[in-house]
Amino acid sequence: MGLIExxxxxxxxxxxxxxxxxxxxxxxxxxxxxxxxxxxxxxxxNMGNPKHADVLLITGPVNRRTARVLKxxxxxxxxxxxxxxxxxxxxxxxxxxxxxxVLGGVDKVIPxxxxxxxxxxxxxxxxxxxxxxxxxxxxxxxxxx
Amino acid sequence: MIxxxxxxxxxxxxxxxxxGLLFGFDRKITARLQGRYGPPIIQPFYDFFxxxxxxxxxxxxxxxxxxYGYLTxxxxxxxxxxxxxxxxxxVFLLGFAGVCFVLGAFxxxxxxxxxxxxxxxxxxxxxxxxxxxxxxxxxAQNGSFLISEIFKQDKPLLFTLWPLFIxxxxxLTIKMRKSPFDISTSHHAHQEIVRxxxxxxxxxxxxxxxxxxxxxxxxxxxxxxxxxxxxxxVGILIALGAFILELLIDNIAARLTARWxxxxxxxxxxxxxxxxxxxxxxxxxxx
Numbered sequence: 001m002g003l004i005e006x007x008x009x010x011x012x013x014x015x016x017x018x019x020x021x022x023x024x025x026x027x028x029x030x031x032x033x034x035x036x037x038x039x040x041x042x043x044x045x046n047m048g049n050p051k052h053a054d055v056l057l058i059t060g061p062v063n064r065r066t067a068r069v070l071k072x073x074x075x076x077x078x079x080x081x082x083x084x085x086x087x088x089x090x091x092x093x094x095x096x097x098x099x100x101x102v103l104g105g106v107d108k109v110i111p112x113x114x115x116x117x118x119x120x121x122x123x124x125x126x127x128x129x130x131x132x133x134x135x136x137x138x139x140x141x142x143x144x145x
Numbered sequence: 146m147i148x149x150x151x152x153x154x155x156x157x158x159x160x161x162x163x164x165g166l167l168f169g170f171d172r173k174i175t176a177r178l179q180g181r182y183g184p185p186i187i188q189p190f191y192d193f194f195x196x197x198x199x200x201x202x203x204x205x206x207x208x209x210x211x212x213y214g215y216l217t218x219x220x221x222x223x224x225x226x227x228x229x230x231x232x233x234x235x236v237f238l239l240g241f242a243g244v245c246f247v248l249g250a251f252x253x254x255x256x257x258x259x260x261x262x263x264x265x266x267x268x269x270x271x272x273x274x275x276x277x278x279x280x281x282x283x284x285a286q287n288g289s290f291l292i293s294e295i296f297k298q299d300k301p302l303l304f305t306l307w308p309l310f311i312x313x314x315x316x317l318t319i320k321m322r323k324s325p326f327d328i329s330t331s332h333h334a335h336q337e338i339v340r341x342x343x344x345x346x347x348x349x350x351x352x353x354x355x356x357x358x359x360x361x362x363x364x365x366x367x368x369x370x371x372x373x374x375x376x377x378x379v380g381i382l383i384a385l386g387a388f389i390l391e392l393l394i395d396n397i398a399a400r401l402t403a404r405w406x407x408x409x410x411x412x413x414x415x416x417x418x419x420x421x422x423x424x425x426x427x428x429x430x431x432x
Contacts, residue, residue, distance in 0.1 A: 041181070
């Protein structure tokens with residue numbers, strides 16, 4: 001494993017995007033940053049800028065309005081990148097799946113690498129999902145399109 | 146000549162290593178102060194190499210010229226320090242580096258980058274006069290702008306230039322972009338004005354920005370070490386002490402507005418600087 005591949009695992013910068021979530025999963029994501037879980041010890045930093053991010057953490061079902069935003073954000077994250085759907089709603093649409101304005105899970109709009117189930121997904125599950133995603137990230141190459 | 150060449154090469158290689166480690170130390174200390182465990186000390190190097198391996202996304206071709214300009218001016222001003230050349234020119238080169246950074250942000254169309262660039266200009270307005278006064282203070286004390294002349298003096302600069310030392314400590318916070326003056330781009334609050342001046346840099350170019358930051362930190366701590374050059378290790382200890390003081394201030398202070406930054410740095414920095422230089426000229430006679 002080369003230096004860059006190793007560094008990729010050691011420093012996943014996260015972009016958190018809320019589609020139309022009830023905020024339950026968002027609170028759990030923020031809980032990961034608190035002293036109790038402290039994901040920064042694995043080098044994870046919550047970025048506010050898609051251009052600096054490696055991992056997209058997406059919560060909530062995609063609706064017609066956020067689909068456009070989500071595609072835009074996905075395009076702005078430089079390769080190699082990983083998309084994680086956090087929570088039942090982001091994975092499949094959850095209880096909102098038949099709503100007139102909801103398209104469904106995140107995978108209806110952009111390719112998803114890891115699904116984290118749970119309503120709301122627990123911080124342990126989120127950290128576990130990111131670690132799973134990192135194993136995939138390590139095998140990706142920088143020139144992946 | 147060969148000696149100087151070796152000094153240059155060693156400085157170019159060692160400075161980013163020290164800078165990166167100091168930034169890792171910064172993140173660890175900050176985490177501990179917040180009751181967290183924190184990332185490993187070498188985390189900045191992981192970030193750096195990861196960014197090098199990412200995709201190039203060009204927002205504007207011009208910003209790459211400015212980012213290389215930023216790197217070049219910063220490295221040259223560091224070389225002025227290690228080769229013990231003119232401190233006045235060093236201050237001007239540092240100013241050019243800052244201007245390159247601002248122009249890099251202005252060369253994109255992002256409103257966030259423009260916002261950050263405007264604030265960065267205010268930061269330059271706040272720290273540049275104080276650095277200029279430092280150079281003038283060194284001249285008033287030694288009768289020369291040369292850093293090599295500082296090394297020849299037995300008596301440390303700190304004894305006569307202590308008001309300027311306080312002023313330089315003050316602008317160190319602005320230059321390191323730490324709270325309460327992290328207004329143009331912030332190390333911690335990534336969500337505010339997105340990332341300010343560095344919003345539009347991604348992948349390897351953002352890695353370059355980090356490299357410049359490491360050079361800059363070493364340069365600033367080197368300038369602080371000039372206050373006690375005989376023996377130099379005391380100066381280095383003072384510089385490290387100043388660095389830890391900055392981390393402490395960063396963690397206990399809330400952000401101030403840009404207007405307050407300029408007001409405070411001018412009222413503290415400039416007043417201390419003018420009093421210091423005026424006192425030196427009065428006691429030593431007008432040169």
